[in-house]
Amino acid sequence: MDEFLNWYFSDRPVVASQLGAEGYDHTLGDFTAAAWESRAREETRWIERLSQLPVASLDDAIDRDLVLSQLRGSVALESWPEWRRSPGPYVTAVFSSLFNPFQQRLKPEADLVAAAVSRLAEVPGVLAACQANLDPDLAAPLLVTRGIGQARTGRNFLTRTLPSMVADETLRARLAAAAEPAAEAFDALVVFLEGFQCGGTWRMGEKLYSTLLREREMLGYGAAELHEKGKAAWADLDARMRRVALGVNGTEDWRAAMESLMDDHPPTLEAMRAEYEAETRRAREFVRDRGLVTFAEGEECEVLPSAEYTRPVLSVAHYLSPPPLSSSRTGIFFVPYTPDHFTPEQVRQRLRTNSRAQMPSIAVHEAYPGHHWHLSYMAGNPRTVRKVFRTPYFTEGWALYVEKVLHEQGYFDTPATELAHLDCRIFRAARIVVDTALHCEDMSIEEAETFMATKASLSPGTAQGEVNRYCAWPTQAPSYLTGAIEIDRIRESFSGSAREFHDRIAGSGGLPLGLAEQAALA
Incomplete structure (x- = not known):
């Protein structure tokens, strides 16, 4: 495992440094076609080698099978290579590698400036590789358009936002000077992408989608069965919400009830951030008082505006975990600010989808005992590969599972917050239906946007942003409710207390559900 991780980190220095591994902060790595192709060959060799590896314990077996699940998923995706289809892998690597270190401030x-200057010098090469690698027959216009939206933020991010994060004037000037050639490379990438003609599809197809569910996520079913599970979950939640809506507006029309609740929202983006911060503190106290989990020593969750470069592509709250290979236990709950070019009406719609009734569920999901508690606690696991590899089918499943736990504990203590809690859940059921249908060619983008706007209480603009994300990130959207249902099923077989179950299954990592079950019930 140590030998494998040494290869893995050397091949992916941006990932390694984000995890907190030492010695990788100075480079972005090799993004040429030859490097991508070499990586694929090496992954196949590692599968062959690790498959024959003898194991001495259940923990060793789980470690091996965790790595194999990730490698098998990666090999399966070679038939659908993102590095030839989308600017995303290149642009995101640049932005996150430069932004996260200054946000987390572990050095x-x-x-930090020396490492950033070294990486900035490599940006033109990375973006040139992007232009060389994109295949007009494979790249999809939708994915390229997303890339343009991110790339357009490049100059301002590199020459203004990043230097503004440096206090020392001399260091700030050094960073700003190094940023200019990188900013010019982003300008050139925007021009290239705007003129890039392509005709590929963003649809993954049922075969590969099902392969990833079975091989990478270790679920016992494929896309068709997952689609039916989503429909059944939606119908069950719809019936529950009709009953709860009676306490909100006196009718069974829960969509109308949610529409009225969404009118009660913070007046500004900064007010939204401040109210989320207060709700995060309240959730932590509630979880601690109920003894639902054991907290990591020194953990802290900051609540901050979302990063500028994520605003064109992420319209919902999200979380940045502490680097698990470092000693830090400080995570960041990012509140979904809008891009600067949004109109007042678009900003208002964003505020409406973060209404005061919805804030308790979102804070629980992102912070306590959701993502922040889980990822700060699991960072204490002594087994390194458990910190390196995790799947959204556990991490997102966990965050939605604990929303239900807190509902059972009485945290959502008004009809309004209870309905909003169920709305968050039915939204995830709708995601299952839409994501599987989109990528298995059963639904158009327009039909998906209508579904999300009518089967969940999303504004048309937010629904559009959500569906765009599903097109670009197949299999991720169903992870929330799928994982929550599976964790609930495992919980029914566990004989200890709730706290013991939570500490054990979440502390074991962010494992594929089949491995999480082994770790919890061993």
Whole structure:
């Protein structure tokens, strides 16, 4: 495992440094076609080698099978290579590698600037590789358009936002000077992408989608069965919400009830951030008082505006975990600010989808005992590969599972917050239906947007942003409710207390559900 991780980190220095591994902060790595192809060959060799590896314990077997699940998923995706289809892997690597270190501040500022300057020098090469690698027959216009939206933020991010995060004037000037050639490379990428003609599809197809569910996520079923599970979950939640809506507006029309609740929202983006911060503190106290989990020593969750470069592509709250290979236990709950070019009406719609009734569920999901508690606690696991690899089918499943736990504990203590809690859940059921249908060619983008706007209480603009994300990130959207249902099923077989179950299954990592069940019930 150590030998494998050494290869893995050397091949992916951006991932390694984000995990907190030492020695990888100075480079972005090799993004040429030759590097991608070499990586694929090496992954196949590692599967062959690790498959024959003898194991001495259940924990060793789980570690091996965790790595194999990730490698098998990666090999399966070679038939659908993102590096030839989308600018995303290149642009995101640049932005996250430069932004996250200054946001997390785990090293002296001089060291952060030195590493950033070294990486900035490599940006033109990475973006040139993007232009060389994109295949007009494979790249989809939708994915390229997303890439343009991110790339357009490049100059401002590199020359203004990033230097503004440096306090020392001399270091700030050094960083700003190094940023200009990188900003010019982003300008050139925007021009290239705007003129890039392509005709590929963003649809993954049922065969590969099902392969990923079975091989990478270790679920016992494929896309068709998952689609039916989503429909059944939606119908069950719809019936429950009709009953709860009676306490909100006196009718069974829960969509109308949610529409009225969404009118009660913070007046500004900063007010939204401040109210989320207060709700996060309340959730932590509630979880601690009820003894539902054991907290990691020194953990802290900051609540901040979302990063500028994520605003064109992420319209919902999200979380940045502490680097699990570091000593930090500080995570960041990012509140979904809008891009600067949004109109007042678009900003209002974003505020409406973060209404005061919805805030308790979202804070529980992102912070306590959702993502922040889980990822700060699991960072204490002594087994390194458990910190390196995790699947959204556990991490997102966990965050939705604990929303239900807190509902059972009485956290959502008004009809309004209870309905909003169920709305968050039915939204995830709708995601299952839409994502599987989109990628298995059973639903158009327009039909998907209508479904999300009518089967969940999303504004048309938010529904459009959500569906765009599903097109670009197949299999991720169903992970929330799928994982929550599976964790609930495992919980029914566990004989200890709720706290013991939570500490054990979440502390074991972010494992594929089949492995999580082994770890919890061993």
